[in-house]
Amino acid sequence: xxxxxxxxxxxxxxxxxxxxxxxxxxxxxxxxxxxxxxxxxxxxxxxxxxxxxxxxxxxxxxxxxxxxxxxxxxxxxxxxxxxxxxxxxxxxxxxxxxxxxxxxxxxxxxxxxxxxxxxxxxxxxxxxxxxxxx
Amino acid sequence: xxxxxxxxxxxxxxxxxxxxxxxxxxxxxxxxxxxxxxxxxxxxxxxxxxxxxxxxxxxxxxxxxxxxxxxxxxxxxxxxxxxxxxxxxxxxxxxxxxxxxxxxxxxxxxxxxxxxxxxxxxxxxxxxxxxxxxxxxxxxxxxxxxxxxxxxxxxxxxxxxxxxxxxxxxxxxxxxxxxxxxxxxxxxxxxxxxxxxxxxxxxxxxxxxxxxxxxxxxxxxxxxxxxxxxxxxxxxxxxxxxxxxxxxxxxxxxxxxxxxxxxxxxxxxxxxxxxxxxxxxxxxxxxxxxxxxxxxxxxxxxxxxxxxxxxxxxxxxxxxxxxxxxxxxxxxxxxxxxxxxxxxxxxxxxxxxxxxxxxxxxxxxxxxxxxxxxxxxxxxxxxxxxxxxxxxxxxxxxxxxxxxxxxxxxxxxxxxxxxxxxxxxxxxxxxxxxxxxxxxxxxxxxxxxxxxxxxxxxxxxxxxx
Numbered sequence: 163x164x165x166x167x168x169x170x171x172x173x174x175x176x177x178x179x180x181x182x183x184x185x186x187x188x189x190x191x192x193x194x195x196x197x198x199x200x201x202x203x204x205x206x207x208x209x210x211x212x213x214x215x216x217x218x219x220x221x222x223x224x225x226x227x228x229x230x231x232x233x234x235x236x237x238x239x240x241x242x243x244x245x246x247x248x249x250x251x252x253x254x255x256x257x258x259x260x261x262x263x264x265x266x267x268x269x270x271x272x273x274x275x276x277x278x279x280x281x282x283x284x285x286x287x288x289x290x291x292x293x294x295x296x
Numbered sequence: 297x298x299x300x301x302x303x304x305x306x307x308x309x310x311x312x313x314x315x316x317x318x319x320x321x322x323x324x325x326x327x328x329x330x331x332x333x334x335x336x337x338x339x340x341x342x343x344x345x346x347x348x349x350x351x352x353x354x355x356x357x358x359x360x361x362x363x364x365x366x367x368x369x370x371x372x373x374x375x376x377x378x379x380x381x382x383x384x385x386x387x388x389x390x391x392x393x394x395x396x397x398x399x400x401x402x403x404x405x406x407x408x409x410x411x412x413x414x415x416x417x418x419x420x421x422x423x424x425x426x427x428x429x430x431x432x433x434x435x436x437x438x439x440x441x442x443x444x445x446x447x448x449x450x451x452x453x454x455x456x457x458x459x460x461x462x463x464x465x466x467x468x469x470x471x472x473x474x475x476x477x478x479x480x481x482x483x484x485x486x487x488x489x490x491x492x493x494x495x496x497x498x499x500x501x502x503x504x505x506x507x508x509x510x511x512x513x514x515x516x517x518x519x520x521x522x523x524x525x526x527x528x529x530x531x532x533x534x535x536x537x538x539x540x541x542x543x544x545x546x547x548x549x550x551x552x553x554x555x556x557x558x559x560x561x562x563x564x565x566x567x568x569x570x571x572x573x574x575x576x577x578x579x580x581x582x583x584x585x586x587x588x589x590x591x592x593x594x595x596x597x598x599x600x601x602x603x604x605x606x607x608x609x610x611x612x613x614x615x616x617x618x619x620x621x622x623x624x625x626x627x628x629x630x631x632x633x634x635x636x637x638x639x640x641x642x643x644x645x646x647x648x649x650x651x652x653x654x655x656x657x658x659x660x661x662x663x664x665x666x667x668x669x670x671x672x673x674x675x676x677x678x679x680x681x682x683x684x685x686x687x688x689x690x691x692x693x694x695x696x697x698x699x700x701x702x703x704x705x706x707x708x709x710x711x712x713x714x715x716x717x718x719x720x721x722x723x724x725x726x727x728x729x730x731x732x733x734x735x736x737x738x739x740x741x742x743x744x745x746x747x748x749x750x751x752x753x754x755x756x757x758x759x760x761x
Contacts, residue, residue, distance in 0.1 A: 166444055169451070172529055180536040184466070187488065191481040192548040198477045206476065210411025216346035221483060221546045222621030223413065226688075227333065227345055229700040230621055253336045255344050277479045278547035282617045282692050285545070292557065293544060293613040 198273045205270025208263055217254065221280045227253065232280035235271045243268050305740045307386045308373075311366025312645050313736055314394060315359045316729045319638065321401075322355035323722040330715040334708070343405070350404045350416035357414060358397050360637050364500045365389070365432055367644040368453050371507045372439055375450065381438035385431050392428035396421055414490060415467060422468050429464065433457050447510075447519035448528050452503030455532060459496035463489045484548045491539020498637070499531065505593060505640045508647055512590055513580065527569065530562055538563075541611045545620055553613060560611030567604050570597075588656070588663055592643030595671050599635025602678075603628060618693065623707075624685030627678050634674055634721070642728060649732050653739040659731035670724030676717040684710040 198206065209215070215223075219230040234243060247264045250256030259267070278295070285293045305313070329348045332338045339348075373380055380386055400417040403409070410418045436457055440450055467489035469475040476482050506524070510516050518524055540556025577597060584590040606628050609615050619625060646663075650656055656663070684707045691703040 169525060170443070173451075173455075173532070176529070176532055176536060183537070184488070187484065187552075188469075188475075191475075191478070192484050192552070193478045193480040196478055197473075198479070203473070203477050206479075211409060213346040213350065213409040213411045213416055215411055215413060216349040216416070219621055220479065221543070223483070223487070223542070225345070225349055226621075226623065226626070253340070253345070255340050274479050280545060280621075282545065282620065283695070285617050287614045287617065291612045291614045292554065293617050295547065 193277070199269060201266050201269040202273035203270075205266035205268070205273075208267055209270055212257055220274055221278075222282075230280055231271060231274070232278075233275050235268075235275035240268055240272070243271060304743045305736055306370075307383065307390055308366045308370040309649060309736060310390055311362050311369070311393075312648060313733055314397075315362035315366060315641070316645065316733055318355045318359040318362060318397070320726060320729050322352055322359055323718075323725055325352035325355055327715070327718050327722055328352075330711070330718050333711045334715055346409075347404050347407060350409070351401060353414060354397075354400055354404070354416065356633055358393075358400075360497055360501070360633065360641065362393060362397075363641040363645060364456075364497055364504070365393075367504045367641065367648060368456075368500055369432075369435070370648050371449075371504050371644070372436065372453065374511075375447075375507065376439060376441070378439070381435050385435050389428045389431040389435070392424050392431070396424040396428070412467070412470065412486070414493075419468055419471050422464070426461070426465065429457070429461050433461060447506075447516065448524040449503035449507045449510075449519055451525075451528060452499045452506070452531075455528075455535075456496045456498075456500030456503065459492060459499070459535060463493035463496055467493065480546060480548055483543060483546055484552065487542040487546075488539050491542055492535050494632075495531070495535030495539075499535065501637055501640050502531070504644050505596070508589065508644055509593060511647070512584055512587055512593075523569075527566060530565055534559055534563060538611070541613075541616060544613045544616045557611065557613060560608065563604060563608050563611070567601075567608065570601050570604070588660065588667075589643045589646045589650075591664075591667050592639045592646065595667065596636050596639035596643070598671075599631055599639065599674075603631035603636055606631065618689045619685065621692065622685035622688040623681045624689065627681035627685060630674075630681065631678055635678070638725075645732060649736055652735055653742060654735045656731055656735060659735075662727050662731060666724045666727030668724075669720055669727065673717045673720035673724055677714060677721055680710045680713040680717060684714070 197203075215225065217225045217227040219225070219228075220232050222230060222232075224230075244264055246254075247257075247259055247267055285295055287293055325348055328339075328343070329345060329352050332345045332348060369380065369386065400421055403417050403421070408418060409416050410421075415422065436453065440446070440454070443451065443454070467486065469485055469489075470482055475485055506519055510519050538556050538559040540552045541560055544553050544556075577594075606624070610619050610624070610628060646656075687706055687710070688703060691698065691706075
């Protein structure tokens, strides 16, 4: 049986390591302090207000009813995105968005697009099982 | 008097009963969502998919949370042999959660969202969730006493409660522009919190299932053993550091992914332990198969094996790059939430709700049919998702660039199987939920009538005097 003192020491060690890891991440964020524009930030909040994530994915995370939109901006272009947002589709309701809202959502998708590539074909698989992106 | 008291629904039981209603709701919302995959645009103007999905997801998440709280509190009292530190705090906690959940589900119906995965409700509603959880923590710590000589499940409960609180608050950091206004930063912290949060509620559920197994087998040696604690620390290590597999394709720091990859491989120890213990599990199954609660535990055992196998595979980045963003991820989630969490929680619910004025014996056939139907249909459901995931993975990796709608059309036969097995799965669960809820409500009704009669009699006697 493991002694109580040893158990407590192990738990305390793990908790300290976890807290260090967490606060290290909070203070040295992966993308540094490269912030989105105010317009893109408003677009992100609109994306959340309409719960777009329920149907669409960003970096493969979200719902699967619609496609991944991480690089939709560079793949489809702003006009295509605007048309979708303005009219809805057979599945997506027309949310009757104002022109400003559409511009903000487009700014958000442009910002997401600039952050990286989500297409799995762009990854190289290494022999140790890790992956790398060109 | 004792008999009369047994009929009253205790606060812990209300947690579980409300959770069971959420489970039934979650299944029905899930079916509606699956139907919207088959009939595009169904209920588009009134209850479109972006409303149905959170109704389903939040009902499932709160089924797990409510049932987890109810069972842990109930088993804690059995473990200490004492009453809870404060029944009043527990009552407040219960009503905070019930009212918040009702507000959350209503907000979805009205189209008011916070729009985050798992927690799709407005962030203001997170405040009562945190307050309710702090009350849970206070009651638990005050009731459990010290950690000296405690079995592994007390450690697991405490770990689950503390880490859920931490990760839940962490998942709301996005309200601060510092964390929110870069998509990579935001998603890194978001999935860090979610990965660990799932580990937290798993700690609570697995802790309770170890307690239940000890109780059924009448043997407490395992929960104090070195192997139990070794597995607990392996689980804790994974809870803290293996969340990165959710974001292998996100351009975040490479060390986040490498740490996760390495830590995930320690799960092989748990897998090895399951395989090593297989013979023992089979002999225990022969001995305890007559216990309905044990049948749920046995079913969960099989699902732990399948889900862990899939989870370990998905933790290898070279495999994850194929499965990520496909229905294989959904299969993994369904295996974990239905096959493991729900079956374990139903085993506990059965154990706790079985004590009452009415026996569940007349429903044994119905319960057994429910367990069998749920398991067979879940396997078909799970396999159809994996098949759909393989097709999507091939499409994602293909150089042909076929349109998304063409790929979705190819998935249709699998969605039909998914929907039909979903109907069978819902039926199986309803066959299990119905007798559990009905028995408690009938008992409570009897208790209320008896109490009213006795109060009328007392009043009449006083009037006569």
